[in-house]
Amino acid sequence: MNYEGLNDTQLWKLISADDRKAFGYSFTLYSKDLFRYGQKFTGARQVVEDSIQDVFLDLWHKRKTTNIEQSIKFYLFTAFRREIIRKLSKLRQQEPMDYFAPEQLLEASHMEGIILQQGKNESNQQLYKAIRNLSERQREAVYLRFFANLNYKEISGMMGISVEALYNLIFKSIKILKESLRESVQYQTK
Template sequence: MTEDFREENNPRTVDKVGEGTKIIPSPENKDHERKLVEAAQNGDTKAFGQLIRLHQKKLFRYIYGLTGSFDQTEDIVQETFIKAWKALKRFHPEYAFYPWLATIARNSAYNLVNREEKKESLDKIQERGYDPVSQELGPLEKLLDDESRKRFYRALKALPVKYRSVFVLRHFENKSYEEIASFLNIPPGTVDSRLFRARQMLMEALKDLL
């Protein structure tokens, strides 16, 4: 079941790849990454392979946090790198690569959600609270070698999507309240309250780990 992590259609996220996306300069390893990007732009597939290996985990975590579906996340991550390779010439290597990838991935996630038929209405999903079914991690279980990590992801997945998406954007992507608000089409004040609620729920679920 696909969960829609957005309030409503937001034109900003359906921009074509590499266009209209905000790119933030990378803080560290900038030179190394820039060299890889430049090499990849010149057709060096090995360099692009390194970029895949460098960013795929973080990207996966982000998209999984948004969709809550392992299979869809796998597809989106693959699709993201394929789109990035095709559009690489348009990317300016002076900027950080990951935010660009994340934007492509986020748009892909949104497009995927749009393509699929929803079995549940958005309202129902939004209002759904604790869902024992969603606690099943499926294939993700195999990627987590530690029981406490499994517990963390179960707790995250069990969050209602409106809280989870805000939490993921803030904690995994370090997005500001304004950026989150813009992406989710909600007021910044709502970001604040949802983030607070998400934290409270997670702290309750994981209190023995804190």
């Protein structure tokens, strides 16, 4: 069966009816996005990978009783966010702070990873510098909206803020990015 043409409702019906191939397809479809999102929280690759595995394992075990009302992607991002925060909180109590170095948070996110890969292009280097001016929460909101392509309602639910507050957060983030880039261009032309 070709799962690529299915919408989330159809895919979820197959998964909840014990279709392992549909479940595998959903893992293939979303695990890379979850991994990139997880790197935003920590540079500890194993913690991110374990969290992804745990979320999918839990979903498979609860497939008969779970009702995904919105999208599978939204469900997975929400469950993954809770799982990785839970794991990191537990590690904070047990492990040294190496897992939580701010440099890793900046270097590891998908958004910045793309920019670093194209580091030869000066405008991308400027954008990377501008992104560093955003708070963690701003980077998370921008990532979820523009890279994970979640809608404002989904993101606001995940982050625990109102849609209006999310609009403001993203608006301010974009404003900071524009100002940082403008300053960078002005500095270079002098």
